[in-house]
Amino acid sequence: MAPGGGGMYRDVVESRTALADYGIAPTETDSRNPPSRKSPAVVGGKPGVHELLECPVCGSVMYPPIHQCSSGHTICFNCKTKVHNICPICHQELGNIRCMALEKVAELLELPCRYHFLGCQDIFPYQSRLRHEQNCRFRPYNCPYAGAECSVTGDIRFLVSHLKDDHNVDMHDGSTFNHRYVKSNPQEVENATWMLTVFNCFGHQFCLHFEAFNIGMAPVYMAFLRFMGDDHEAKRFSYSLEVSGGGRKMQWHGVPRSIRDSHKTVRDSLDGLIIQRKLALFFSGGDGQELKLKIAGRIWKEQL
Numbered sequence: 001m002a003p004g005g006g007g008m009y010r011d012v013v014e015s016r017t018a019l020a021d022y023g024i025a026p027t028e029t030d031s032r033n034p035p036s037r038k039s040p041a042v043v044g045g046k047p048g049v050h051e052l053l054e055c056p057v058c059g060s061v062m063y064p065p066i067h068q069c070s071s072g073h074t075i076c077f078n079c080k081t082k083v084h085n086i087c088p089i090c091h092q093e094l095g096n097i098r099c100m101a102l103e104k105v106a107e108l109l110e111l112p113c114r115y116h117f118l119g120c121q122d123i124f125p126y127q128s129r130l131r132h133e134q135n136c137r138f139r140p141y142n143c144p145y146a147g148a149e150c151s152v153t154g155d156i157r158f159l160v161s162h163l164k165d166d167h168n169v170d171m172h173d174g175s176t177f178n179h180r181y182v183k184s185n186p187q188e189v190e191n192a193t194w195m196l197t198v199f200n201c202f203g204h205q206f207c208l209h210f211e212a213f214n215i216g217m218a219p220v221y222m223a224f225l226r227f228m229g230d231d232h233e234a235k236r237f238s239y240s241l242e243v244s245g246g247g248r249k250m251q252w253h254g255v256p257r258s259i260r261d262s263h264k265t266v267r268d269s270l271d272g273l274i275i276q277r278k279l280a281l282f283f284s285g286g287d288g289q290e291l292k293l294k295i296a297g298r299i300w301k302e303q304l
């Protein structure tokens with residue numbers, strides 16, 4: 001990235017021909033359209049254009065369609081519904097008035113990534129900023145806990161303590177493990193049956209998921225590993241899982257998936273150790289009245 005410190009992005013305007021092509025993302029990729037910090041013209045006056053673009057309700061930068069009340073107070077599209085169409089400043093009905101002038105002026109702007117407070121130093125033209133933010137490596141992660149809808153986001157360190165404190169997830173140090181999953185009534189396979197354990201090794205954290213669900217009509221158990229970090233780092237690791245018992249053994253070799261991929265995405269892609277329930281009962285031994293799966297696993301770093 002170009003040199004230059006942060007904090008130099010306020011009131012930056014670069015003149016360019018703007019296409020009022022709302023809703024259509026620019027075709028260049030971010031790599032061909034790198035953040036620019038070249039000799040910006042500084043607009044004087046107060047308040048800055050950036051402040052005008054700030055939604056008074058959520059504080060985020062507004063993107064088209066930007067709405068306004070009949071007195072000219074602006075609001076972002078999402079918040080317009082949240083405030084039930086009543087202007088939060090003057091309490092008039094908002095109606096359906098677009099603020100085209102502000103939308104056009106915004107097109108001329110370059111703005112810092114919204115995650116600059118998390119360390120991102122990049123600055124983008126208004127329209128490509130949103131797309132960058134969807135992939136910004138500084139963007140917060142979603143909570144990897146899968147059992148309930150959890151809307152907590154944050155960096156890895158924060159999420160690890162969140163998993164421990166708020167979800168009572170088991171934490172283990174080390175790169176090998178031996179787990180036993182026991183269920184008294186294996187005939188019940190609900191989608192809600194699942195477990196999560198976090199492993200701490202190689203200076204990173206890995207989530208081991210274990211769950212029961214149906215593929216079509218067939219009930220299965222599935223175990224898979226997710227990496228608490230970005231995809232390019234996840235690929236530097238491998239893991240193996242082995243289920244054994246009743247004289248039988250089944251193995252899985254895989255690559256941990258980043259927690260950027262949702263738990264459901266990974267599960268639906270069947271990227272893990274899958275044990276059909278009928279087979280699981282053989283692994284359990286006994287009379288099929290109880291599910292007892294012994295799963296051993298190992299995580300290692302690939303030599304590059």
Ligand SMILES: [Zn+2]
Pocket residue numbers: 055056057058059060075076077078079080
């Ligand atoms: Zn808003």
Ligand SMILES: [Zn+2]
Pocket residue numbers: 069070071072073087088089090091092
């Ligand atoms: Zn108003």
Ligand SMILES: [Zn+2]
Pocket residue numbers: 113114115116120121122132133136137138
């Ligand atoms: Zn960013």
Ligand SMILES: [Zn+2]
Pocket residue numbers: 143144145150151152162166167
């Ligand atoms: Zn959570």
